[in-house]
Amino acid sequence: MPSITRLSPADHRRVPWKNGGGVTTELAVEPSGDGRPDGRPDGCFVWRVSIADVVEPGPFSAFPGYDRLIAVVEGEGMRLSVDGAPPVERRRLDPAFAFPGEAAVWCEPTAGPIRDVNLMLDRASAAGMLTLLAGSAAHRANVHRAAGDVLLVHALAGMLTVTPEDGEALTVPAGHSLLLHGAEALVEAPAGAEGVCAEILRR
Structure with missing residues (x-):
């Protein structure tokens, strides 16, 4: 049976980055439950949509076992280097860029701070x-x-x-x-x- 839920800013949750480099705003998430058979810790999720501010160059947090899609929604743009490959540039509202969560990713805003939106997906289930x-x-x-x-x-x-x-x-x-x-x-x-x-x- 289809269901529809409205979410307001009061429903958002502020979550520290895993690497300690900032804070993300979680718009919505589906927890994956306890006792995952693959050994990953509790608190994992099936999917998550979030928005984060990036004010300076730095690495992304690692999310092994997840697929990620990211897009710039405020600011000029950013360059992403994935596992040492040549940087890929994304400007505001460009199509989302996909990469594996376990990859080593370096992000550099091209002209001042940016805001990006992220979709993360547990690769095994979504x-x-x-x-x-x-x-x-x-x-x-x-x-x-x-x-x-x-x-x-x-x-x-x-x-x-x-x-x-x-x-x-x-x-x-x-x-x-x-x-x-x-x-x-x-x-x-x-x-x-x-x-x-x-x-x-x-x-």
Whole structure:
């Protein structure tokens, strides 16, 4: 049975980085439960969507066994070097960059602090995608049809519209999110609005 939950900034949780280099804002997470058979510690998750501020160059925390997707949502952009490979540059609202959580990653903002959004997925139990929407730029997507076992739609600016299949349109104001389980939806970013949509599929 499809379910829809509204999340406000009051539902967010501030979590220190594993490497101690900063703090991330957890928008939504699905814990994986206790007693994992693979030996990883309790407190792991099936998936997590978060936003973090990066103010200076530094390494990413290691998340063995996870797949990560990251995109810049504020600031000029960043360069990422994964396992010593040539740096990859991502600008604000560019398509998400995917990399394995166990990789050694060095991040360098290109021109001052940035804010990024992260989707992390337990590789053994989930896969997914991260889509950026912007209603003010013609060359970027402003409408996205999302499908998955779990959808997390977060408004970065303005007001997003989310229309579940066979349902009524719902609005999502800036800083708020909509969490949908077992539902497909049309996500729209009108002029002046920006947002991100995470789609999670269980393996």
